[in-house]
Amino acid sequence: xxxxxxxxxxxxxxxxxxxxxxxxxxxxxxxxxxxxxxxxxxxxxxxxxxxxxxxxxxxxxxxxxxxxxxxxxxxxxxxxxxxxxxxxxxxxxxxxxxxxxxxxxxxxxxxxxxxxxxxxxxxxxxxxxxxxxxxxxxxxxxxxxxxxxxxxxxxxxxxxxxxxxxxxxxxxxxxxxxxxxxxxxxxxxxxxxxxxxxxxxxxxxxxxxxxxxxxxxxxxxxxxxxxxxxxxxxxxxxxxxxxxxxxx
Amino acid sequence: xxxxxxxxxxxxxxxxxxxxxxxxxxxxxxxxxxxxxxxxxxxxxxxxxxxxxxxxxxxxxxxxxxxxxxxxxxxxxxxxxxxxxxxxxxxxxxxxxxxxxxxxxxxxxxxxxxxxxxxxxxxxxxxxxxxxxxxxxxxxxxxxxxxxxxxxxxxxxxxxxxxxxxxxxxxxxxxxxxxxxxxxxxxxxxxxxxxxxxxxxxxxxxxxxxxxxxxxxxxxxxxx
Numbered sequence: 001x002x003x004x005x006x007x008x009x010x011x012x013x014x015x016x017x018x019x020x021x022x023x024x025x026x027x028x029x030x031x032x033x034x035x036x037x038x039x040x041x042x043x044x045x046x047x048x049x050x051x052x053x054x055x056x057x058x059x060x061x062x063x064x065x066x067x068x069x070x071x072x073x074x075x076x077x078x079x080x081x082x083x084x085x086x087x088x089x090x091x092x093x094x095x096x097x098x099x100x101x102x103x104x105x106x107x108x109x110x111x112x113x114x115x116x117x118x119x120x121x122x123x124x125x126x127x128x129x130x131x132x133x134x135x136x137x138x139x140x141x142x143x144x145x146x147x148x149x150x151x152x153x154x155x156x157x158x159x160x161x162x163x164x165x166x167x168x169x170x171x172x173x174x175x176x177x178x179x180x181x182x183x184x185x186x187x188x189x190x191x192x193x194x195x196x197x198x199x200x201x202x203x204x205x206x207x208x209x210x211x212x213x214x215x216x217x218x219x220x221x222x223x224x225x226x227x228x229x230x231x232x233x234x235x236x237x238x239x240x241x242x243x244x245x246x247x248x
Numbered sequence: 249x250x251x252x253x254x255x256x257x258x259x260x261x262x263x264x265x266x267x268x269x270x271x272x273x274x275x276x277x278x279x280x281x282x283x284x285x286x287x288x289x290x291x292x293x294x295x296x297x298x299x300x301x302x303x304x305x306x307x308x309x310x311x312x313x314x315x316x317x318x319x320x321x322x323x324x325x326x327x328x329x330x331x332x333x334x335x336x337x338x339x340x341x342x343x344x345x346x347x348x349x350x351x352x353x354x355x356x357x358x359x360x361x362x363x364x365x366x367x368x369x370x371x372x373x374x375x376x377x378x379x380x381x382x383x384x385x386x387x388x389x390x391x392x393x394x395x396x397x398x399x400x401x402x403x404x405x406x407x408x409x410x411x412x413x414x415x416x417x418x419x420x421x422x423x424x425x426x427x428x429x430x431x432x433x434x435x436x437x438x439x440x441x442x443x444x445x446x447x448x449x450x451x452x453x454x455x456x457x458x459x460x461x462x463x464x465x466x467x468x469x470x471x472x
Binding site for chain 1: 367369370372373374375376377378379380383387388391392395468469470471
């Protein structure tokens with residue numbers, strides 16, 4: 001379970017997140033939508049402590065931290081409970097696909113080599129890249145790289161996987177294979193928070209859609225409500241614009 | 249007319265070869281210490297560790313801003329004057345100290361640039377899976393920075409091998425010092441220094457070959 005209470009993030013005098021309250025159940029698939037620059041990515045980055053939130057409390061699993069007083073150990077622990085999938089994949093360029101996935105198990109979880117690589121191979125097979133075990137990121141397609149990026153997040157055994165626009169950098173031909181893998185994860189009830197502009201993914205896969213604007217949650221609910229019966233004018237406006245170019 | 253005394257030159261080769269190991273040792277030991285120091289400085293600079301960062305900046309500025317020969321004289325002749333305990337510093341030690349500090353100052357900057365050049369998203373990815381800063385540096389950043397910095401570091405190493413010749417001014421009989429002595433005995437300066445020059449040249453060429461080999465190895469992960 002993830003619980004955010006009055007989570008806020010300021011960059012200087014700019015308020016990017018303005019008191020977010022949010023509870024996400026285990027196994028829930030949450031898709032976050034909203035105009036660009038409204039704090040969607042920052043929200044995910046705060047949960048993973050890639051950004052230090054300015055105020056609020058955060059609970060992931062059985063660990064609750066007051067973000068202002070978070071110690072180094074608490075930050076590390078939070079990061080280990082949350083996995084992140086980056087827009088630009090961010091694979092380790094000096095490591096093979098297999099090593100990218102095994103890295104966390106070896107270094108962070110201190111698994112013995114054999115066990116870590118066995119697990120990494122299982123994940124590679126799951127993401128359909130078993131034959132790419134020894135390939136380096138530079139030699140893989142964008143779609144393959146992002147699938148490894150997701151594989152790396154899966155290895156963490158994290159409470160939640162945070163997807164930050166996972167298909168936005170991909171050539172159109174690779175988008176489906178990445179969304180397919182995400183659907184597969186969703187069907188296994190892996191808790192996920194996804195920031196995306198793929199509205200059909202939101203409609204088909206999400207348990208809940210959250211619309212964020214100006215650093216606040218404006219509206220949230222099941223996709224059927226948000227997409228077909230939005231209440232707030234800002235939600236209506238956003239959906240009208242995005243559905244014109246990205247129909248569901 | 250006697251153009252070149254080839255016989256003398258050939259005879260000189262085994263004599264001078266005996267001093268080559270000392271030259272290589274000075275450069276080798278200097279390089280190891282310089283690398284360690286340079287990595288330390290680079291990390292201090294990148295992480296902007298307070299106090300140490302400022303001290304490092306001054307250190308780098310001084311050792312880049314003054315001639316190596318001046319530094320060597322400072323260590324060899326200057327330090328013992330400060331404290332009598334420091335008279336134990338002999339020519340070889342002073343040379344290694346000078347080479348280490350002088351070249352670490354240069355190398356720190358190229359290592360720092362290589363570290364900063366590693367894609368920021370990869371360092372974020374390393375942190376996101378829960379690595380500590382140290383783990384991130386060791387496993388992700390430094391291996392990639394090494395590849396970027398390698399050509400420059402090899403150039404500094406080559407420079408350092410040649411710079412060991414300054415040790416003869418501190419009375420160290422390495423390749424240059426030995427050549428100087430031989431030449432002074434025979435008055436065949438041209439022959440003697442040509443032999444020494446060719447020896448330095450061969451060593452440097454061998455290192456360039458090694459450099460190419462290493463670069464190919466390190467680039468393996470990045471070819472499509």
